[in-house]
Amino acid sequence: MQYIEFKNINKTYVSIRALKNISFTARAGEVCALVGENGAGKSTLLKILSGDIQPDSGSIFIDGKEKHFKSPQEAITSGISVIYQERQIVPFLTVAENVFMEELPIKKNQLIDFNKLNKCTQKIIDDFNLPIDPTDRVNDISVAYQQMVEIMKAYRRNSQIIAFDEPTSSLSDSEIDMLFKVIRKLKEEGKVIIYVSHRLKEIFQISETVVVLKDGVYIAKVETTKTSEQELIRYMIGRDLGDVFKSLRRNKNIGDVILEVKGVNSDRVSDISFKIHEGEILGFAGLVGAGRTETMRAIFGADILNSGEIWINNKHVRIKDPSSAIVEGLGLCPEDRSSEGVIKSRSVKENISISILKKICRQGFIDFKREENIIKNEVNNLGIKTPSLQTEIIELSGGNQQKVLLARWLVSNAKILILDEPTRGIDVGAKVEIYQLILDLASKGLGIIFISSELSEIIGLSDNIVVMREGRITGFLKGEEATEEKILTLAMLK
């Protein structure tokens, strides 16, 4: 019987104790979920497991044998594979080459045996029953299949312990189902699965046991069937969320039409038309790749608009680039916060004031006092937790980074805010704060376009919902009549 045991693992970074005496065991044939808020120590534990970093004290036992991994290489040879959020694949190589990355079959003449390579890979693909080809290039297949490539790599290595780090964060619901099928197959084959996720609902679908961490401390290990979401959240944050969305203060005043989009076409989306009113939260639902992000980028001037009209306050406006969109009162918090949202190496202050540089400058010179005043004000309003305005934004938690991006558009007096997956990668407690913030902004009369892949969020927050599939709008739903089932039907079925 295979098992892995963590025993008294301690890890301290310069000033922060990341892990304190973590001990638990995961057995073969069980999916052990690891949950906790951001900063609870999940990632650190995975890094120790993968040999990326070394614990200060404590050890890992595999089948009772003590192991100390000095490098990822040692962990791999001991049968451990960790599948990270950031996929570790080579985009320009084929599926087969990625799966057999470090052990390409070689012919007698030292050349790569492509026949054998593709045959072996095909066999693995068949095992998992996936619709991809060994010779597909990895950057031509979807994110979900890229992840499958990683899993196949772990499977090919015959890893007995496979850990997943937030595997579903960029997958749509149907893709998640596919992933779960694969994970169940691995479980049946007797692998030890460690599954790290924010999404409690998934944990109930896939796992047998749940380990809860909080602030680097082991809180509890419970059997999934004997617990509930409420209990887990209580463990994680020390309070009962109850029904999160019911407790939020909602906006009741919907005003005039503020933005109307008529027949917009771009390379990726076609025939998009919708309206949004002052004070309205308009949810955009759909699977990953349905064209929601692309629609917003086209409206915002980030991508080229082939045809269609945009009306703001009943005036036809021309938007040729983001800067003209901003002049018209639009603001966009992009889907990929770290690569398109925040400017990592710069301060909180500069990350906010970037949208109002014109306003705070006199003859090209920055009025630092004015900048400081405006920003201090907004930072206080939104309750952004930062040591100082000069702190680099990357030192802030995900939730606070998202708030900084919101602040960027609030200082620019945006009237229409486009929020693309604003709660991705943010822990439960901070999510609630962001929800309330969005509702508060709507109460102030802003029109908010809210894109999310989490259906509960969309249903819980939106006044109206637009559902998209394959670059087109497939339906409109009123907030109160929307259910997950209705949305999924529109999003998935032709």
Added chain:
Amino acid sequence: MKKLLVSITIIACLVFLTLTGVGCKEETAAEEETTVEETTEEEAEEEEAAEEETVVEEELTIGLLSMIMSIVWEQDMEAELKAFASESNATILTMDANMDPALQLQQLDNMIGQEVDGVVVFIADQEMSKAIANKCEEADLALIAESIRMIDENGKLVCPNVELDGYGMGVICAEWIAQYLEDNDITDYETVGFIDLDQADVTNIWDRANGVEDTFKELVPDFPEENFIRSPMDREKAGALAGFDAAMATITAHPEIDTWLVTGPNDDQGGGAVRALEQVGLDENACVVSMGAESARDEWKKEEDTCWKAASFFSAYDCANLVWEGMMQILREGKDPKDVYSEFKEEGQDYGLATFTGQMVTKADFREIMGKYAE
């Protein structure tokens, strides 16, 4: 559309730049050519009279396989060889390999096809020496190498060679300075310093600097050892700046010295030292001697006095002279190539390596000695 326009603009600009560049170059080249032609015509006229007396010899065609014709030295070589050729009933056929060794081999075949009698080679790649020598032997061509030695894998010469003697050039400069000390009655060496500008990773500069040091120390034996300074130049800094910085550093390190003697292994670097001396106000007593004279001559055309006292001058004439002499010995006198330049032959070598060092020129006599190279 916009992209297309931009690309066109960029290409147009680049073409324009290149054309103006080439235009400039051609102008200078053309100018040079006309001057060369004038002199050759004059010389030819003079020679005509002499020629009538001698027996009319068989007409020869000599090939010049050039490494790259865009450098001034190669243009001068061609002109000088043409001048010699017109004196001895021969014509020069030039081909430009443009740094491409493969092309140079092809050009040699070409020349063999055109039945030339001999070739002068500025080799594009030293590794090809053996190949070229073999081809010439098969085709029974006289072969002389200039500027870069043609040697086999054991370092043995594969044909008669002519090259500049860097060490020897250092020698004549040091000799000139020793004489300068004597002429100016400088006998108290306490406050006299010698800067021997030097760059250890460039062979020909290293040779020149060694020639200076060895000779000077031999001729002025009581010159204090600590006052003779080899100043290394930074190779990332080019030309005058390298000389300037190296000289400046040495001058700064020795405030006790009031009379500086400087040798620059190149003209520009010597010039840099002159600027450094002027900068610190020590130029009145100083004496700078450089090698090359192509920048010194411009300095000497100015009215003002300068501490740039002399330069060793060599030209394509010196080189072409030796090359032509060897070529004529083989083709006209039927000498075995192994006996050409026999006075320069070293132990263990089959062929002679002729060298030239040039001569010293000063502000007073440079026009006279340098002739057309003074302009």
Added chain:
Amino acid sequence: MKKIIKKIQKNEQVSLIIILIAIVCVFTAIQPNYFSVRNLINILFSASIVGMVAFGETFLIIGGQIDLSPGAVAAFSGVLAAILLNAGVPMILTIFIVIAMAMLIGYLISLMINFLKMEPFIVTLAIMSVFTGLAFIIGGGRSIPITNKSFIYFGAGDIFGIPISIVIFAVIFVIFHIILTRTRFGRTVYMVGGNEAASRLAGINPKKIKTMLYLITPVMASIGGMILAGRMNSGQPTAQSHLMFGALTAAIVGGVRFGGGKGTLYGCLIGVLLLESFKNGIAVLNVQTFWQNVASGVLLIVALSADYARTARNK
């Protein structure tokens, strides 16, 4: 004591200043004349030319760009100025034409990067090659003598004993520092360098910023090239590769982050001073050239690892 150490660790440039002081002390101990007014002026003079280019590169690197061509552009500018002066063009007009030429080069580079989406590294490498060649071609491969007295004064003259190039350098430093820290342009350079995609979505036009950036280095290089030409009384066609290497090294040593978004002009200034005092010291000590190369490399590693040690401890 602990407080002082913490303060030192916080200040980005302190480790460099300590190295700078150490270098000066060591060289002075070996060769007392190193610390003389004349030599300090020497150091400042070489620093002034490399420094101008380094300031340009600092802007570019902060903006996430790079320019490899300044050494070639400097040589080209020097030769061009000499040719123009010899053709009887007045000095002021000559300077104007050469700077205009440099701006044209910069504009060409920016067009290729903005519209043809070429890599800055490749584009500027090509431009470097083109102008290395052109510098030889327009002058026929020789150095071109300069006789214009006022132009020579521009390179070699001084005001109250301070060489003019140092004065120009100081003025450029102050202006550039103000531009970088206090103006909208400076702020946007940081933003674009920190994250181009994000700054575009926040309403900045990165193409415009890049166009402006690529004007700076060629202009700095051309001014440096003309000062050098004036000082040497001749336009020298050989590319001043030390300008490019020196400028890049100084900027990186001075804490400008390769990849963009971070760095200060005074950091770069300290980097330049550090490098030049070191190079000068080695020359004053009469160390052979190849040892100079080795020592420069070692210095770069020491400076960067000192910086790394400091930031690592901060985290």
